[in-house]
């Protein structure tokens with residue numbers, strides 16, 4: 275390809291609204307342009323990269339036995355109503371009506387379409403298993419589209435769906451796809467880590483995410499520093515440390531089991547009465563620490579939420595953070611949001627900043643983190659402006675705790691749930707996600723088959739996604755320097771760029787000649803034949819990240835030499851003009 279005839283609108287300046295390197299560099303390299311927030315066109319250079327990712331994914335899917343299909347982006351509401359997700363998907367789904375008032379969405383994912391495709395056709399156990407995949411545009415009305423291709427409203431996804439007779443079959447299919455994913459990301463030159471994941475709105479029993487570690491990643495991941503445990507923080511749990519205080523209390527409870535009605539024994543553990551204390555303006559944990567000198571781990575943080583229009587309070591220790599994903603999963607809530615301060619008096623009978631779980635109205639559900647169980651003589655809000663309660667014993671004083679469950683977000687240093695080693699937290703970009711769906715969709719949508727005994731069984735499904743466009747962006751995040759992108763060879767839009775410098779006819783002819791020769795050898799070559807200054811050509815070549823650069827100037831040409839530079843290492847050397855093509859081919863092998 276000749277740059278004089280190419281469309282590659284590079285930018286010198288960093289675009290103001292681009293916050294992370296991949297977004298900045300893909301705009302600057304003229305690879306993408308935004309039509310509006312989160313909606314992109316892939317320009318010639320960018321689309322070549324996207325197609326490389328697609329090709330790698332396609333080859334590995336085919337190799338794993340998956341069959342390529344293409345399903346509609348426009349989906350009828352009926353199938354989503356059948357599965358129950360028309361409501362569940364909420365505002366993320368783009369919905370519209372046709373001229374006859376029939377409801378549709380632009381597919382954010384395709385489980386329902388798959389269930390619909392197979393439900394009328396698959397009859398017997400002999401028709402199973404199989405695996406269908408597609409590479410297709412998805413639409414999601416993201417609350418905060420940002421970071422360029424990372425979180426877009428419209429993006430390209432590879433989604434695959436396995437259909438099996440039973441859980442055993444699903445386990446095999448899942449492992450097969452897991453292995454294919456490892457190969458895909460490896461071939462894309464991405465360094466990924468696999469983590470246990472939350473299944474979110476997909477439902478199902480097991481799920482893993484493939485993560486690219488990067489500071490710009492929007493996911494927090496917990497890794498054990500001593501064993502293989504790795505999980506998305508949405509799901510990660512720490513081992514429950516039994517603090518010495520509560521262990522002593524347990525021991526005491528055991529030895530005094532037969533005297534449990536003895537008020538004296540009670541007094542040693544929790545006999546101190548609740549007291550209301552004046553805490554003017556102390557609406558945060560920090561304020562309270564300063565004012566009454568109690569440490570955060572002795573406080574009960576009470577978080578007010580509205581879950582599907584019902585008031586709920588969640589309790590975590592003052593030094594912990596509530597994990598909304600865990601709360602949502604526990605409540606099985608579709609819509610979960612923090613309560614607005616205005617809602618406190620009427621819905622919670624309380625005041626923002628001073629809410630507490632003692633003597634709350636009966637219609638408010640209370641769920642508590644497991645660690646609340648261990649607390650004694652704790653501090654919490656008194657549901658009255660400028661007051662807190664001290665000496666609160668959750669078991670004695672909070673009557674209606676629905677459950678003690680895992681609600682907190684793990685923190686660096688927490689003990690690993692497998693081995694007790696310290697957890698560390700890193701940021702990651704989710705490039706792939708695999709789910710064991712089970713029978714959620716097949717049961718609700720009637721996708722069944724007859725087993726060997728003639729009995730009707732629901733098909734057991736799995737679902738597997740790769741963000742194709744996000745992979746391209748993640749590759750830039752992982753491979754760039756201060757001069758631009760450094761494409762891993764398998765994703766590079768072109769393998770070689772030729773820069774003829776100056777306007778000598780000899781140089782031009784030599785450049786054309788090697789350009790033809792490399793193309794004939796099957797390489798992807800860009801020839802910068804633009805009438806531009808050398809500086810501009812060098813800058814653009816580095817910005818767009820082509821792995822090998824050949825520079826041809828009149829001086830080295832006199833000695834029948836070309837100058838070659840490897841983008842990643844910056845290493846420069848001369849090659850003979852006569853053997854240039856084979857030397858370039860060898861170099862590319864080495865880079866790979």
Ligand code: ATP
Nearest residue numbers: 423424425426429431704705706707739740741744
């Ligand atoms: P996220 O948690 O990042 O919102 P998700 O878990 O909702 O993603 P999945 O439903 O698992 O996404 O989709 C499969 C893959 O599609 C993801 O692993 C990711 O690579 C990609 N993807 C999802 N949403 C977007 C988006 N808004 N823009 C670009 N790629 C996306």
Ligand code: MG
Nearest residue numbers: 483704706707
């Ligand atoms: Mg996901």
